[in-house]
Amino acid sequence: MKEFSTSRRRFLNASVATTAVFGAERSLLADDSRKAGGNSGEAKNVIFMVSDGMNHGALSLAHLYRQRHQSKETNWTRLYQERPVVRSLVETYSHSSCVTDSAAAASAWGCGHRIDNGVLNILPDGTVSTPLHTKLQKVGRKTGLVSTATITHATPAGFAANVPSRGQEKDIAKQYLDRRVDVLLGGGTKFFDADLVQQFQAAGYQSISSRAELKKIDPAAGGPLLGLFSNGHMPYEIDRTNDPALDKSTPTLAEMSRAALNRLQSAKEGFFLMIEGARIDHAGHANDAAASIHDQLAFDDAIGEAIAFIDKNPDTLLVITTDHGCGGIQMNGVKGKPDEKFGPGSYSASNAYFDRLAQFSRSLEWMSQNGIKGLSGDKLAAALEKYTGLKLNDEQTKMAQGLRGGAGVALGQHTGVTWTSQNHTGELVEFCAIGPGSDRFPAFMKNRDAHDILLATLKIAV
Numbered sequence: 452m453k454e455f456s457t458s459r460r461r462f463l464n465a466s467v468a469t470t471a472v473f474g475a476e477r478s479l480l481a482d483d484s485r486k487a488g489g490n491s492g493e494a495k496n497v498i499f500m501v502s503d504g505m506n507h508g509a510l511s512l513a514h515l516y517r518q519r520h521q522s523k524e525t526n527w528t529r530l531y532q533e534r535p536v537v538r539s540l541v542e543t544y545s546h547s548s549c550v551t552d553s554a555a556a557a558s559a560w561g562c563g564h565r566i567d568n569g570v571l572n573i574l575p576d577g578t579v580s581t582p583l584h585t586k587l588q589k590v591g592r593k594t595g596l597v598s599t600a601t602i603t604h605a606t607p608a609g610f611a612a613n614v615p616s617r618g619q620e621k622d623i624a625k626q627y628l629d630r631r632v633d634v635l636l637g638g639g640t641k642f643f644d645a646d647l648v649q650q651f652q653a654a655g656y657q658s659i660s661s662r663a664e665l666k667k668i669d670p671a672a673g674g675p676l677l678g679l680f681s682n683g684h685m686p687y688e689i690d691r692t693n694d695p696a697l698d699k700s701t702p703t704l705a706e707m708s709r710a711a712l713n714r715l716q717s718a719k720e721g722f723f724l725m726i727e728g729a730r731i732d733h734a735g736h737a738n739d740a741a742a743s744i745h746d747q748l749a750f751d752d753a754i755g756e757a758i759a760f761i762d763k764n765p766d767t768l769l770v771i772t773t774d775h776g777c778g779g780i781q782m783n784g785v786k787g788k789p790d791e792k793f794g795p796g797s798y799s800a801s802n803a804y805f806d807r808l809a810q811f812s813r814s815l816e817w818m819s820q821n822g823i824k825g826l827s828g829d830k831l832a833a834a835l836e837k838y839t840g841l842k843l844n845d846e847q848t849k850m851a852q853g854l855r856g857g858a859g860v861a862l863g864q865h866t867g868v869t870w871t872s873q874n875h876t877g878e879l880v881e882f883c884a885i886g887p888g889s890d891r892f893p894a895f896m897k898n899r900d901a902h903d904i905l906l907a908t909l910k911i912a913v
């Protein structure tokens with residue numbers, strides 16, 4: 452296995468180490484932007500990135516996968532090694548539970564209060580709280596929301612909408628129009644009927660619906676933008692890259708992020724852009740390790756776009772975090788055969804087990820939607836072997852029937868990746884920030900604290 456040093460010396464000699472380890476790859480250390488901006492002061496723009504439902508295990512697996520199978524490191528871990536990043540540990544509870552859902556979690560950021568699970572920006576006493584988008588709009592700033600879920604899903608909606616139930620996605624779509632959210636890119640065509648799309652167009656929005664159209668957009672064009680690329684959620688990255696039809700129709704998260712940044716960069720008073728890798732959470736609910744890894748890596752590619760932007764625009768604060776864990780994904784050591792040198796506890800089979808995840812070419816969801824859900828016995832085993840490269844025994848095949856959580860358990864017996872549940876977790880989560888105003892984030896905070904700090908960073912009175 453390729454070794455990567457994380458020594459302090461490496462940080463201090465970041466540019467030298469980067470050249471040595473990554474060869475021709477561009478260093479993330481932008482000396483000029485650090486001199487110009489640093490971590491103090493106020494920001495003109497904020498890029499707020501959310502890997503939804505990201506257990507620490509999900510970050511770890513993506514990190515390891517990129518090292519072992521793509522011979523490089525993630526942008527996220529490189530940021531930590533090469534730049535003066537501010538880190539915080541965040542407590543994610545909601546008002547109603549020590550385990551939050553995405554609606555309450557996004558509302559904590561969006562309005563600065565802990566509210567009940569399932570609700571968007573309405574306090575437990577019924578008070579309708581002004582969401583971040585409206586506060587920013589009042590001072591002339593633009594807002595963009597980018598997600599691989601339906602764009603009306605809980606996390607993007609938490610920054611701009613008020614509804615008593617997160618399932619009211621059609622109402623959320625209308626609120627986006629009424630409130631003039633400037634850039635909307637994601638899935639969820641089914642919540643925007645033809646009449647509503649026409650209303651968006653009449654209000655001056657450019658409306659697009661395919662990867663080709665997104666690529667054709669003039670990068671210098673301004674004005675509001677509505678891009679809906681999928682009827683429901685956008686496909687998992689593992690399916691998008693392996694299914695030519697999905698690859699043709701749907702853009703990557705990085706491509707959507709770049710388009711949103713191009714569209715917002717000319718905003719005179721600045722902007723707030725939320726970028727969500729939404730399906731890491733869904734992979735957690737489905738106990739689908741390969742889907743989790745590839746969506747986390749797609750999110751990491753979007754981090755690369757954000758870094759390129761802050762290098763050119765040092766007046767921009769970049770935040771990267773998650774709203775809660777999901778599924779409790781973890782890479783476990785596998786003991787394998789007793790090792791002559793290190794004995795039975797040497798985890799000698801761990802690497803080989805993990806590497807089997809590189810054989811996977813489809814998510815469990817894709818398999819469900821493509822005729823494999825109803826299979827059993829030899830037919831199911833053959834189908835699973837086709838898309839995962841794994842030969843399940845009879846007991847494992849039975850467990851995998853229906854392609855629900857049991858499938859995750861059965862496949863995990865071959866990969867070493869296991870789960871604690873198919874639900875969200877209540878763990879403390881990762882938060883990092885770099886750029887002007889990032890030094891305001893304390894080393895420990897509650898999720899709701901970020902709201903006021905963001906406003907202060909943007910020089911907006913709370």
Ligand SMILES: [Zn+2]
Nearest residue numbers: 504732777875
């Ligand atoms: Zn979830």
